[in-house]
Amino acid sequence: MNQKSNATEQSSTQQIEVRRLRFGLSYELPKYWNNGDDVRTYIFNAIALLAPAFERLAITSVLPYKEDIQDPLLKEQVQGFIGQESAHGSEFIRMQCLLKNQGYNPKQIEKLNIDKFKVLAQKFSPEMHLSFTLAAEHVTAVISDLLLTEKNWLSGAPKEMAALWRWHAIEEIDHKAVVFDLYKAVGGSYWIRVKGMLLMTFVLWMYLTRNYVHLAKTDKKLLSPKFWLKTVWILWGGPGFMRKQLMPYLSYFMPNFHPWRKDNYHLIKRFKEAYAELPKLKIVDFLSDY
Ligand SMILES: [Fe+2]
Ligand SMILES: [Fe+2]
Numbered sequence: 001m002n003q004k005s006n007a008t009e010q011s012s013t014q015q016i017e018v019r020r021l022r023f024g025l026s027y028e029l030p031k032y033w034n035n036g037d038d039v040r041t042y043i044f045n046a047i048a049l050l051a052p053a054f055e056r057l058a059i060t061s062v063l064p065y066k067e068d069i070q071d072p073l074l075k076e077q078v079q080g081f082i083g084q085e086s087a088h089g090s091e092f093i094r095m096q097c098l099l100k101n102q103g104y105n106p107k108q109i110e111k112l113n114i115d116k117f118k119v120l121a122q123k124f125s126p127e128m129h130l131s132f133t134l135a136a137e138h139v140t141a142v143i144s145d146l147l148l149t150e151k152n153w154l155s156g157a158p159k160e161m162a163a164l165w166r167w168h169a170i171e172e173i174d175h176k177a178v179v180f181d182l183y184k185a186v187g188g189s190y191w192i193r194v195k196g197m198l199l200m201t202f203v204l205w206m207y208l209t210r211n212y213v214h215l216a217k218t219d220k221k222l223l224s225p226k227f228w229l230k231t232v233w234i235l236w237g238g239p240g241f242m243r244k245q246l247m248p249y250l251s252y253f254m255p256n257f258h259p260w261r262k263d264n265y266h267l268i269k270r271f272k273e274a275y276a277e278l279p280k281l282k283i284v285d286f287l288s289d290y
Contacts (some may be wrong), residue, residue: 016080019275021089023164023284025094027101035156038221039234043241044165046211047143049106053113055089056138057121063135064126065186072080074181081178084171091164104218109211117138120203127173127188131196134179134188135252138197139204141259142248146168147239148267148290152239159288166287170268179258184244190255197252 034040059082066082069075096106114203121129147153147169154162183193212231213222221227251257274286 010192014077014174016077016084016178017258017272017275018080018083018087019167019171021091021163021167021280021283023091023094023160023167025098025160025164027098027163029098029158031102033158033161034154038216038219038227039230040153042212042215043234044161045095045099045104045215046208048092049099049109049190049211049214050106050113050207051092052089052096053110053117055085055092056114057117057129058085058136058179060121061126061129061252062182065130065182069182069185071185074185076179077178080184081175084175088168088171089150091168095164104215108213113207128196130179130183130186130188131192132203134183134193135197135200136204137172137176137179138252138259139200139249140172141262142245144172144176145248145262145267146241146244147174147262148264150244153241160284162289163284163287166271166290168211170287170290173264173268174239174272185286194253221250 009013030036032038032041034044054237059193062078062082066075066078069078099106121130147165157165216222216227233239237243248262251262268290271290275283278286
């Protein structure tokens, strides 16, 4: 069986299960929770400040198509996708409460996100709106793959945090092809897909940078050359949070791209099996050193 038929088979047979987990994030967690490092913590916090708005944008982009989906399995998968993204949104809002307690202003950022994303959704066609989601889903799937394979990205993080981010990464891989399959089923074109990615890349960069600057500014690090040198090193140097995303990101522009061409199902299989068997309370422990 070649890679494409393998991929198609995998994406078309998966059930997308909604798993509402609680991670017990507490105000006692250290401010620089990711191994005591400000930059490593800010990278994840900047994502948490953007995630709920993106998840809402994703959900609203599939709604206009949902009722007309002919394939019953795809219909079910889209419902699962909505359920997973809304569960993610709730957990990231919970994480934002922690950030508020640490002196940041997630409420103001959320409001800006909601206003801007509303414009984005209204200004463009439903096909382009879906293409934005498709693009964001690819970027999220790339980051999720790295998060589960690059163990040092979360080494030293408290178990609740590590579990939360791994759960999110697993579910993002779990549903990574759903929007793509929907986009194909409704006749979405290659060019709109590419345009959506170019615009979404710009939006993601702008918003994540804004969030990162907000975190650094609140902690009075904006004028520290040492802080910025470390930022560049962690993003583009050895640890390479951005550098390592580059090649998988570019695969999106291949005309024959499909999310499951990158077959990383093995990364989530162990969790899916454990989730079916382990008592819910043990799942967070299981995820914390996944
Ligand atoms: Fe998500
Ligand atoms: Fe997603």
